[in-house]
Amino acid sequence: MRRCVRRKGARHPAGKNSKSPEPIGYCSYCGTALYQxxxxxxxxxxxxxxVRKCKWMRRCCERRRQIPGQEESYRRAVLRYGKDGKERWLEGFAKEREDEDE
Known part of the structure; x- marks a missing residue:
């Protein structure tokens, strides 16, 4: 019995199929196609x-910095909502909200 032999399409989401599958969606910050x-x-x-956010933090961070405005958007989202999704009104956000209304 052969051991340690990797299957030919194991890492690609399409497997052995030559046509690539349609992605479910894309990461909203770095634009990575998400298949599963x-x-x-x-x-x-x-x-x-x-929004969908990919789980590859290192790659996402590198790509976000290449796209203008995405890193600031991500940081504002994390500061405002955090991991639990509960809104936190910080003083800076309250001032920005007042500026947007004017």
Missing amino acids: PWQFHWMYDEDGQR
């Missing part, structure tokens, strides 16, 4: 909407 439900988690963005 285990590749992402739901997160609240800075406006309070639930």
